[in-house]
Amino acid sequence: MYKRLGILGGMGPLATSTLYANIIKSTPAQKDQDYIDMVILNASYIPDRTEAILRGGESPLPYLLNALKTLENCACDLIAIPCNTSHYFYDEMQNSCKIKILNMIDLTAEKLMNLGVTDTYLMATEGTIKTGVYEKYLSKRNIQIIPTTDEEIAEMMKVIYEIKAGKNPDLFKLEKNAKKYDKMTIIGCTELSTVKFKNITSIDAMEVLKEKILESFGITK
DSSP states (O other), rough: OOOOOEEEEEESHHHHHHHHHHHHHHHHHGGGSSOEEEEEEEEETTTHHHHHHOOOOOOOOHHHHHHHHHHHHHHOOOOOOOSSGGGHHHHHHHHHSSOBOHHHHHHHHHHHHHHTEEEEEEOOOHHHTTTTTTHHHHGGGTTOOOOOHHHHHHHHHHHHHHHHHHHOOOOOOHHHHHHTTTTTTEOOTGGGGGGGGOSSOOHHHHHHHHHHHHHHHOOOO
């Protein structure tokens, strides 16, 4: 049984606060002591992951490793990272960290397999889509991702950065793009996890992460 959760957040801050709020809301607590003991590091200084991966921007990896070390020093014994794109560096992070890091993408792939999904549509950042972060884990389970057009990716990035800027984006185009494929949609960006999609069948990677956190701390609804 784990005792203290570390959340490496700030990518972005709204997604981090959403994960925290959802953990609290999903905990059947009667008193303060029934909730998970956790340390939240809002490491918003970490450079943009997509810019680094695709366009030669400053690498976030040294900052990610430094943030993980901070959580180690806070005596955390399980870490969650509510940022899909950062999982591009998952192997390097886990190899450098003494604490188990939950792999949100692998967990999502496992759940999709258990649901019997064989084809899926991915809503995510350009960095997540173009580097095949999800394919790495889905292909091992014989799950295919429907190819995304540049226009679809551009609309996703527009909405994602509007959310980061505190705006209320119009989700109509994203839902329209997903619906035309008529497949299970992965909500594979934690900014997109902060808004509500009403007209598509989807699985939210951050929701999967939250459920695994609760399970890891022995919390059942």
